[in-house]
Amino acid sequence: xxxxxxxxxxxxxxxxxxxxxxxxxxxxxxxxxxxxxxxxxxxxxxxxxxxxxxxxxxxxxxxxxxxxxxxxxxxxxxxxxxxxxxxxxxxxxxxxxxxxxxxxxxxxxxxxxxxxxxxxxxxxxxxxxxxxxxxxxxxxxxxxxxxxxxxxxxxxxxxxxxxxxxxxxxxxxxxxxxxxxxxxxxxxxxxxxxxxxxxxxxxxxxxxxxxxxxxxxxxxxxxxxxxxxxxxxxxxxxxxxxxxxxxxxxxxxxxxxxxxxxxxxxxxxxxxxxxxxxxxxxxxxxxxxxxxxxxxxxxxxxxxxxxxxxxxxxxxxxxxxxxxxxxxxxxxxxxxxxxxxxxxxxxxxxx
Amino acid sequence: xxxxxxxxxxxxxxxxxxxxxxxxxxxxxxxxxxxxxxxxxxxxxxxxxxxxxxxxxxxxxxxxxxxxxxxxxxxxxxxxxxxxxxxxxxxxxxxxxxxxxxxxxxxxxxxxxxxxxxxxxxxxxxxxxxxxxxxxxxxxxxxxxxxxxxxxxxxxxxxxxxxxxxxxxxxxxxxxxxxxxxxxxxxxxxxxxxxxxxxxxxxxxxxxxxxxxxxxxxxxxxxxxxxxxxxxxxxxxxxxxxxxxxxxxxxxxxxxxxxxxxxxxxxxxxxxxxxxxxxxxxxxxxxxxxxxxxxxxxxxxxxxxxxxxxxxxxxxxxxxxxxxxxxxxxxxxxxxxxxxxxxxxxxxxxx
Numbered sequence: 287x288x289x290x291x292x293x294x295x296x297x298x299x300x301x302x303x304x305x306x307x308x309x310x311x312x313x314x315x316x317x318x319x320x321x322x323x324x325x326x327x328x329x330x331x332x333x334x335x336x337x338x339x340x341x342x343x344x345x346x347x348x349x350x351x352x353x354x355x356x357x358x359x360x361x362x363x364x365x366x367x368x369x370x371x372x373x374x375x376x377x378x379x380x381x382x383x384x385x386x387x388x389x390x391x392x393x394x395x396x397x398x399x400x401x402x403x404x405x406x407x408x409x410x411x412x413x414x415x416x417x418x419x420x421x422x423x424x425x426x427x428x429x430x431x432x433x434x435x436x437x438x439x440x441x442x443x444x445x446x447x448x449x450x451x452x453x454x455x456x457x458x459x460x461x462x463x464x465x466x467x468x469x470x471x472x473x474x475x476x477x478x479x480x481x482x483x484x485x486x487x488x489x490x491x492x493x494x495x496x497x498x499x500x501x502x503x504x505x506x507x508x509x510x511x512x513x514x515x516x517x518x519x520x521x522x523x524x525x526x527x528x529x530x531x532x533x534x535x536x537x538x539x540x541x542x543x544x545x546x547x548x549x550x551x552x553x554x555x556x557x558x559x560x561x562x563x564x565x566x567x568x569x570x571x572x573x574x575x576x577x578x579x580x581x582x583x584x585x586x587x588x589x590x591x592x593x594x595x596x597x598x599x600x601x602x603x604x605x606x607x608x609x610x611x612x613x614x615x616x617x618x619x620x621x622x623x624x625x626x627x628x629x630x631x632x633x634x635x636x637x
Numbered sequence: 638x639x640x641x642x643x644x645x646x647x648x649x650x651x652x653x654x655x656x657x658x659x660x661x662x663x664x665x666x667x668x669x670x671x672x673x674x675x676x677x678x679x680x681x682x683x684x685x686x687x688x689x690x691x692x693x694x695x696x697x698x699x700x701x702x703x704x705x706x707x708x709x710x711x712x713x714x715x716x717x718x719x720x721x722x723x724x725x726x727x728x729x730x731x732x733x734x735x736x737x738x739x740x741x742x743x744x745x746x747x748x749x750x751x752x753x754x755x756x757x758x759x760x761x762x763x764x765x766x767x768x769x770x771x772x773x774x775x776x777x778x779x780x781x782x783x784x785x786x787x788x789x790x791x792x793x794x795x796x797x798x799x800x801x802x803x804x805x806x807x808x809x810x811x812x813x814x815x816x817x818x819x820x821x822x823x824x825x826x827x828x829x830x831x832x833x834x835x836x837x838x839x840x841x842x843x844x845x846x847x848x849x850x851x852x853x854x855x856x857x858x859x860x861x862x863x864x865x866x867x868x869x870x871x872x873x874x875x876x877x878x879x880x881x882x883x884x885x886x887x888x889x890x891x892x893x894x895x896x897x898x899x900x901x902x903x904x905x906x907x908x909x910x911x912x913x914x915x916x917x918x919x920x921x922x923x924x925x926x927x928x929x930x931x932x933x934x935x936x937x938x939x940x941x942x943x944x945x946x947x948x949x950x951x952x953x954x955x956x957x958x959x960x961x962x963x964x965x966x967x968x969x970x971x972x973x974x975x976x977x978x979x980x981x982x983x984x985x986x987x988x
Contacts, residue, residue: 289710291737293763334972359640363838370966371722373742377841377964381977386642386838388750388981389964391724391740399739403754410761412644487714487737490728613728613740615721621685626732630739 291486291512292519298481298635299408302415302458303354305346306591308583309424309450315569320592321451322349328425328450339368339423339452340375342583344382346454346590347419354415354456355463361385361456362413365404367396368421368582369448370430371616375421385417394505394534395488395611396420397453397586398630402485404457405632409482411459419454420609422581430616431498445499446536446580449568453586455594457482469599477598478636486516486631490613494624498614501580501625502539502565505610508627509535510546512608516631525556528602531593533585533609533629534565536578564588585609597636605634642837642863643870649832650759652985653766653809654705656697657942659934660775660801666920671943672802673700679776679801690719690774690803691726693934695733697805697941698770705766705807706814712736712807713764716755718747719772719933720799721781722967726772736768745856745885746839746962747771748804748937749981753836755808756983760833762810770805771960773932781967782849796850797887797931800919804937806945808833820950828949829987837867837982841964845975849965852931852976853890853916856961859978860886861897863959867982876907879953882944884936884960884980885916887929915939936960948987956985 306321313324323345330338343366351361364383367390368375380387392399400418407413425435427448433439465477491511495504509532517524524530524547532543540563547557564585565578589607596602613626657672664675674696681689694717702712715734718741719726731738743750751769758764776786778799784790816828842862846855860883868875875881875898883894891914898908915936916929940958947953964977 289713291713293758336966336968336972362640362642367742369723371968372720372744372964372966374966374969377966377977378969378974380841380979381843381964384840387841387979388754388838389742391718391742393723403739403757406754406757406761406763407644410757410763412757412761487739489735490731490738492732613723613732615687615723615725615728617687617722618725618729621687623729626728628731628738 290519291515294484295409297409299405300458300461301455301480302462303350303456304590304594305349306453306587307342307346312451317592335425336374339421339426340378342452343375343421344379346452350454350456361415361417363416365400366419367391393611393613394582395609395628395630396582398609398632401632405482408457408459414459416457420582420586421452422448422583424448424450442499444577446578447576448581449579449584451583451587453590478600480597481635483633483635488512488629490626490628492626496624498619501612502535504612504625505627506539506542509610509629512629512631524552527604527606529605530561531607532563534580535563536565538577540566603636607632641870642866645835646760648760650756651809651812652806652831653813654701654807655941655945656700657804657938658693658697663802668943686776687725690772690777691729693803694726694772695730697803701805701807707766712766712768714767716751717770718742744962744964745933746960746979746981747933749960749983752983756833759808759810765810767808771933771937772803773799773934775799775801793850795928797929798927799932800930800935802934802938804941829951831948832986834984834986839863839980841977841979843977847975849970852963853886855963855976856978857890857893860961860980863980863982875903878955878957880956881912882958883914885931886914887916889928891917954987958983
């Protein structure tokens with residue numbers, strides 16, 4: 287019997303609150319209007335970039351809890367992570383909140399990793415409220431993985447920009463109170479509730495890519511493997527979903543996923559209708575400058591901002607979100623190692 | 638109502654297999670005989686220390702799965718972590734195994750963090766078999782957090798030695814087959830089964846220590862907070878347990894925990910009878926050289942070796958294990974930050 291990688295949530299916990307925050311570039315980007323807030327200055331008033339990132343994550347986590355109508359002392363656990371060595375953004379954020387803390391590391395796959403385990407804690411009745419989050423910051427990631435910004439080095443067109451962004455979701459056993467909202471045409475619309483239906487834990491897949499400026503290629507096979515395992519485990523076709531969104535493959539990785547899915551028998555028209563990638567959506571296409579966004583905060587902010595809001599208004603009913611991670615370390619490329627990829631999927635439903 | 642930090646496992650999953658591996662120094666130490674294997678050469682035949690650590694962790698994980706009588710393709714999830722930037726040991730270990738992977742970061746608290754979430758996955762019937770593990774290596778940690786070994790720098794007596802060690806436990810919904818074993822007196826003894834009864838998720842507590850050579854002091858308050866919350870949540874006294882073991886506080890941290898517990902009303906005689914610290918047990922006391930062991934592999938190898946084997950033979954019936962983590966990063970001390978501490982507790986029963 288084939289091992290299932292997908293966990294089904296019988297009680298389908300609610301995403302009762304969410305918050306997305308972005309930096310200056312993200313606020314000005316195509317999805318900027320879906321952010322709950324964006325920075326006018328990416329330092330966020332802090333003395334170090336690491337503290338700026340940590341503060342963004344704290345804002346997202348605290349705001350998601352508040353939007354879900356909960357107090358910090360009602361939260362049973364906080365699951366979060368980031369790209370920094372030893373999860374500095376998350377650890378220092380957690381220091382300021384008195385919430386039991388579980389640190390996650392899945393590189394840019396962290397948001398869905400935290401969502402799966404958070405949903406397990408609520409669905410299994412271990413906790414009534416769990417908050418999950420992830421962050422990244424261009425200025426912390428550049429100096430940690432590549433070069434200090436002051437160096438002003440050039441980047442090849444295949445390189446992605448680490449998003450300055452964070453997102454957080456509150457997962458609850460009970461639905462939040464009913465709310466309505468005026469839509470663009472001035473009509474009053476009842477907001478849907480978003481529930482976590484299932485999650486698929488990914489395996490590490492290393493296609494042998496050694497170039498840290500080719501992250502999309504390194505992560506795409508893991509994303510495809512997780513999507514196909516999810517569909518096989520649940521007996522669904524890709525057209526079951528209104529939206530299938532990978533985390534941060536960027537323009538190059540998105541093309542690879544599309545080609546692989548087509549090879550696996552998914553119709554081109556379905557791929558074109560439902561599939562997209564947060565890394566390819568977050569910035570205006572400018573392939574001279576970069577190949578799209580990356581970083582834990584990329585998919586976290588797109589899922590908590592654009593996707594969540596479109597599910598609340600009912601424009602997207604069923605979504606499969608797949609954050610994708612490149613599990614290289616600060617020293618593994620220097621030791622000649624290739625880049626292992628991973629991707630975890632979460633199925634969300636609006637009703 | 639006070640928020641509970643403790644999760645009760647109704648189905649009490651089984652630790653159906655465990656494996657502890659140590660380096661040369663650990664093999665020669667007071668607990669060496671409880672290790673399942675120890676290295677003759679800490680490089681483990683690999684070209685970099687990071688690969689040596691990763692290989693130790695892979696040995697522990699694969700052996701725990703085999704000892705539990707399972708194949709890799711029967712394992713629903715693997716939860717592991719280490720101290721290295723971006724969990725290099727775990728990520729590269731996971732690349733070689735085809736098991737869905739969830740990376741954990743809790744510094745040296747990782748073993749119990751992984752055990753709690755692994756037990757939740759099995760107890761909640763999301764998976765029948767989950768493997769958990771953690772590792773550390775003196776040579777990777779020294780160069781990452783302090784100085785390259787070649788530098789030959791001096792260490793103050795309060796500094797702890799990062800253990801070269803790894804441990805792994807297989808958590809299963811069903812008990813392993815009954816086994817017996819000849820004890821030291823030559824008698825045939827039926828081996829007990831070890832079950833996970835509950836877990837307590839810790840909060841981040843930062844006592845303001847800024848000296849990275851004073852890890853025990855930085856982590857001790859978090860350990861005490863988690864122990865006291867566990868006892869309050871479960872309505873137990875510390876004498877409920879035959880053994881209460883913290884992760885890697887070393888000699889100084891152990892003294893602080895003892896004093897804090899006594900302040901909290903625990904009788905000195907109970908503390909002396911049941912409490913100890915893996916970091917203070919793993920090496921022969923030599924306070925001129927160091928203040929005991931540390932690192933994720935310290936508590937992982939002591940729990941998977943010494944403790945697990947003594948539970949299997951029934952010498953220890955009830956144990957509370959508390960891995961403790963210092964959430965500093967490679968750059969946070971250079972930015973003048975103090976060291977946040979965290980600790981997660983797991984209650985084990987032999988029956």
